[in-house]
Amino acid sequence: MxxxxxxxxxxxxxxxxxxxxxxxxxxxxxxxxxxxxxxxxxxxxxxxxxxxxxxxxxxxxxxxxxxxxxxxxxxxxxxxxxxxxxxxxxxxxxxxxxxxxxxxxxxxxxxxxxxxxxxxxxxxxxxxxxxxxxxxxxxxxxxxxxxxxxxxxxxxxxxxxxxxxxxxxxxxxxxxxxxxxxxxxxxxxxxxxPKKKIVEENDDSLEENKKSQSPYRDFPYLLFILSMVFFGVIFMQYFSTVPLFYKEVHELNEAVIGLLLSSNGFVIFLLEMPLIHWVEKQKKYSTMQIMMSSIVLVLLSYILLIVGHDLWVLFIGMMLLTLGEMLMFPLSNAEAMSRASGKYQGDYMALYTIAFSISHLVGHNLGMQSVNIFGYNYTWTFMIAGLLLCIVLLQLFQFSKKREELSQTAK
CATH class of the missing domain: 1.20.1250.20 (MFS general substrate transporter like domains)
Structure with missing residues (x-):
């Protein structure tokens, strides 16, 4: 012990x-x-x-x-x-x-x-x-x-x-x-x-290029931000439309719904730091591969919403979402920070936070309107399709980054 x-x-x-x-x-x-x-x-x-x-x-x-x-x-x-x-x-x-x-x-x-x-x-x-x-x-x-x-x-x-x-x-x-x-x-x-000077970690040509580049002209980064917007919109459903689904379809009372939702925060509090500590020691998988795996975990949680009929299935779905969240948010944040450099650091990190502000602004209402028009199962299917699009966007981001690195190396 x-x-x-x-x-x-x-x-x-x-x-x-x-x-x-x-x-x-x-x-x-x-x-x-x-x-x-x-x-x-x-x-x-x-x-x-x-x-x-x-x-x-x-x-x-x-x-x-x-x-x-x-x-x-x-x-x-x-x-x-x-x-x-x-x-x-x-x-x-x-x-x-x-x-x-x-x-x-x-x-x-x-x-x-x-x-x-x-x-x-x-x-x-x-x-x-x-x-x-x-x-x-x-x-x-x-x-x-x-x-x-x-x-x-x-x-x-x-x-x-x-x-x-x-x-x-x-x-x-x-x-x-x-x-x-x-x-x-x-x-x-x-x-x-306050420190008088921010010390750059390296001075290679790619880093020098980013120092004079606005994030709004950084095409690979914009692909990454777009994927975060989609992920955020879909993630938000678990705290707006999904609780309504628990109540209306599964007829759970507020106490049980509260326990399901609070299990998310409790598990994050206990396990997120040890999980990230373990992930950082892994050399076999890249950060991008782990982020894509986190999207798959969230996708599986939505599949369970469609096929599940018992409370324990809903709980497993919540745990899959929580595991995906624990992996996605710290790693995506670090990925955004790794591209932020020089005089545009604030703009880079602002764009990352804006992605989730947009998710809040759009996600809750979009989910409610979808449920009202198409019903819950079709809405969950749309969310699964959105998560697949997230994976595609991250793949494009990774491909664009590699092209960018090759181009800088050639120079």
């Missing part, structure tokens, strides 16, 4: 102090994001909004996320990651506290748009900071630790939010969310000092 514990602890060794601080900042920030799970309930109960009005507020939320991610990349490339992280945490903290003062439909739409914009400006600079404070050897593990903190924060946030609402009402959510951002800001400023 002691040996197993020591082996588990050793997985986390070798990461820089700054990465641990960024993880703590991410944890506090995401625990504080407890307004989000209760947003629709708050708007209906406390503000008396109709479902249509709530839908528009959620849309303004999604647009804010999309623009914030793009703007975060631009600002990071211009000013560096350090001041932009401070700016995002400060403005989102103040904004969350002020949200409780808004009452009308248009005020709340505008308020949530701005607060989400300020909040998601944080994403690109965090990724750029990870690149600076980690080596190529432990970069994927560093990303995984940040993801672990975010998942833990998302798991703890709703429980904390529910207790706050029951004890002090909805107003307390905005106060605690805002103060948590300010607390994360203080920890970041006190624990991390």
């Amino acid at each position: 002691r040996l197993a514990f020591n082996n588990f602890i050793s997985i986390y060794q070798g990461l820089s102090r700054e990465i641990w601080v960024l993880s703590v900042v991410s944890l506090i920030n995401r625990i504080g994001a407890m307004v989000i799970p209760f947003l629709s309930i708050y708007l209906a109960d406390a503000k008396g909004f109709t479902l249509a009005e709530i839908g528009w507020v959620m849309s303004s939320f999604g647009v804010g996320s999309l623009i914030g991610s793009w703007l975060g990349g631009k600002l990071t490339d211009k000013f560096g990651f350090y001041p932009i992280i401070i700016f995002s945490l400060f403005t989102s903290g103040i904004g969350l506290i002020l949200l409780k003062e808004l009452d009308t439909f248009y005020e709340i739409c505008g308020g949530f748009f701005l607060v989400t914009l300020f909040t998601d400006i944080l994403r690109p600079p965090i990724f750029v900071a990870i690149r600076q404070y980690s080596s190529e050897k432990n970069r994927t593990k560093s990303i995984t630790l940040i993801r672990l903190a975010i998942n833990l924060g998302f798991s703890a946030g709703p429980a904390t939010g529910g207790l706050l609402i029951a004890t002090w009402g909805y107003t307390s959510l905005f106060w605690v969310d805002g103060v948590s951002c300010i607390l994360a800001l203080l920890i970041f400023v006190l624990a991390i000092q």
